Amino acid sequence: MMYSAKVMEHFASPHNVGEMPDANGVGEVGNQKCGDIMKMYIKVENNVIVDVKFLTFGCGAAIATSSMATDLIKGQPLSEALKLTNKAVVEALDGLPAVKLHCSVLAEQAIKAAIADYYRRQGIDPTPIVGEIEDCEACHCH
Amino acid sequence: MMYSAKVMEHFASPHNVGEMPDANGVGEVGNQKCGDIMKMYIKVENNVIVDVKFLTFGCGAAIATSSMATDLIKGQPLSEALKLTNKAVVEALDGLPAVKLHCSVLAEQAIKAAIADYYRRQGIDPTPIVGEIEDCEACHCH
């Protein structure tokens, strides 16, 4: 199993790591039994994600996808951020080993969960906008 | 499988090889199906084996035991030659690999067969003196 140079770069020096006390949207997906948990913090101003941070308990791929995904949505309007797919993240990382593809799903989900949380805090029902966030079990624990 | 130096010596330069037109006892044992055939020629004078020759179709051990066996009986009285066992031949050769022990039985048998033939030519029933010569099948083709 080999990670691309890009993955290793993001793993070794991940961007946007940490907590964010003043976030206005927080999403957490995965569970420890499955092996990985991702927590995403966003700060939204005028429907734009002005800042983002993450915490990840998971493998190198999980950490690298978190880092890359946060890079990709930082400064983007929510509508654009919602379009981010795990495929796009994987491509931006120059690919992932097949057994690690599931880890990238988590980042996509964590962003959606954070945005949903943001809408909820604004009193807006996120479901029509964000859609259902599938349970971790469904996404990769097969 | 490894032959002793003694075996290789007798195999490479066997003693007493050849036919003997004026033999007064000839014995042949074994059969080609089993893989080895030994023909022993003796010339007996005054109950002493004054000359002996052999022909062998068989492995290195068969040739070496023929050579050693003929050496051991040459110049011996018939009574002594009849006491020659395959064990003695094997010992004189510094041993044989286990899978090759059966080859040495043939030399013992060939000598007995030649002596029996000698007695028969003299009009003497060899059986009480030489005993039954077992069939090749019985001796090593198991």
Next chain:
Amino acid sequence: MDRFVYLDNSATTKVSERVFEAMVPYLTEHYGNPSSIYGIGREAHAAIDEAREKVAKAINAKSREIYFTGCGTESDNWAIKGAARHLAKKGKKHIITSVFEHHAVLHTCQSLEKEGFEVTYLTVDSEGYVSPSDVENAIREDTALVTIMYANNEIGTIQPIAEIGKICRDKKVLFHTDAVQAIGNVRIDVQAENIDMLSLSGHKIHAPKGVGALYVRQGVVIDNFMDGGAQENNKRGGTENLASIVGLGAAMEEAHNGLEEKAAKLTILRDKLIDNLLKIPHTRLNGGRENRLCTNVNISFEGIEGEGLLLLLDLNGIAGSSGSACTSGSLDPSHVLLAIGLEHGIAHGSLRLSLGRYNTEEDVDYALQVIPQVVERLRAMSPVWQE
């Protein structure tokens, strides 16, 4: 990378120089087929006989009780399937093993279950030991075989083999042990310990990968596993893995000769590692300390995941391994860590460091300097960690 500290000797070891030197002639000029009758064939045969003698000597067996195989896994497959299938003809279709065996044993037992065998998987205690009385109680009329590993590959616990051997001998049940991790670290005596079959592998003792051996006590009959030519006394077909067998012989001799000194040295290094890693808060040692391989350190760090830990160690020039599922790309973390009662989360954050003959105190000091920093760093980015 400036520094390279190899602390994964339970995964595999570096071929020793003496082993390599012993092998080279058989990879170059002495290439005869050991079954051939001419000079280089006979030499090859003699070299294998010599290696067999060395392997036998190291475990107090007879030379003709040693069969060379393609790896430790083949030895396990052969011993277990060979014994089971042979004894099934006598109506014995029950096997006893433990839940924390190596996959070479576990998956073999599982495949025998599909063939109709019944397998009892004994649990182990929280320290990582099989109980001899559990073995005794599990033995039935129709038990063909007991197979319990000599020492566990992940947590290094040395099992009560002599006691289990005694029980099996008394009850007339065959006893196999996978000693792949114990060989070279523990002095083994197959006779005193009543071992009927023993698996070993070259690459754990500084011989190359891809060669192993199976000891089968004289008088014990098992079915063949690899059908073919007349090699290995008609019991294992296939042209002999000449150079690697010679290497295995040399490695067994080296391991056997230097065992006590090596063990004494490594025990000190091991304890230094354990004691200092346990100073990191929220950390636990997996496997008992008492009967433990001199080579094995296995520590769990709460709040972090093993693959990330290994990758960061690698970036610092340290090679280790983990019970993390992420490392293997599978879902469940190590069955061994789960067997001794660890939760999934903490099992994920485990690190195995395994020492070997070539490790030095400097290696240990370097690891002790790097690991706490790396753990801290991962904990800082972990959503499940709170001080």
Next chain:
Amino acid sequence: MDRFVYLDNSATTKVSERVFEAMVPYLTEHYGNPSSIYGIGREAHAAIDEAREKVAKAINAKSREIYFTGCGTESDNWAIKGAARHLAKKGKKHIITSVFEHHAVLHTCQSLEKEGFEVTYLTVDSEGYVSPSDVENAIREDTALVTIMYANNEIGTIQPIAEIGKICRDKKVLFHTDAVQAIGNVRIDVQAENIDMLSLSGHKIHAPKGVGALYVRQGVVIDNFMDGGAQENNKRGGTENLASIVGLGAAMEEAHNGLEEKAAKLTILRDKLIDNLLKIPHTRLNGGRENRLCTNVNISFEGIEGEGLLLLLDLNGIAGSSGSACTSGSLDPSHVLLAIGLEHGIAHGSLRLSLGRYNTEEDVDYALQVIPQVVERLRAMSPVWQE
């Protein structure tokens, strides 16, 4: 010994210098376990991938269709037992093979008979060929597998593999071929020839002994043979035989690249040997001349026995082999020679000379100078020889 002429390349070959050079790093500095995550582990893994690619390319397969094994015998055991046991679950319990397969195939089939399989052993003609129509006629509703060797190891006859492959594909029966002797001597295309599984072995093509491979066409499912870890895509447990696998890859590449030139050169040497040995009276060539390995010469000399012949050749520095029973210490001479109709006596007196990449015309000339003398000498001491 002044001169050494190796003419037993079908028994085993000398490791090529390029292969040896390719292996050395993996027996020294690059000792990582291919399953490990850190640098030297990843490098080891990449080296195996590269070797897999080379093996695949040489037979026109895909890389993921190649599985490394411990030897050609293991490949045969796995292919045949794996397919048989898998298809038995679907009620297919019949296997078709030929009487003159290598023991790795024959003994495997015999052991499957004990498990309840039915095996048809096709006869071969007096030239040493299996007839495709015999294969076709033997196929039944419940046939699981046809296994016919690509080229015979004793008499070098190349079987009509493409025709048999076509029949099996049409009849939807799995087709395995033991190509251990053909690899490197015949250009093989598993796709064009409709081969579902193919066994090969390193030591016949200048890689070391104790490494092999099995090609399994994508989509073909067979049971595992060696249960254990997740290596080889979960299909063959055991830490990979790293250095030897790298060697096998290099050897396959070498064999593949130089095949036609080598074959052309060896065909000339082979024919020179055959033509001149047949000048010795009461001598016959075993196996057809037409579809024959460029490496194989197999001649029977009436009135003499093979072991003595080999020993005398050895004393003259020539390495060859024989179908004599005496050589193997068994009772019956070569089952291959009996299969093509030879009498026991004449089968005993057979000599196989097998050429390889490193043989020269001088080697052949030397052999042709020695052999007639040696034959004459043995005939002179033979009781069954009369001019």
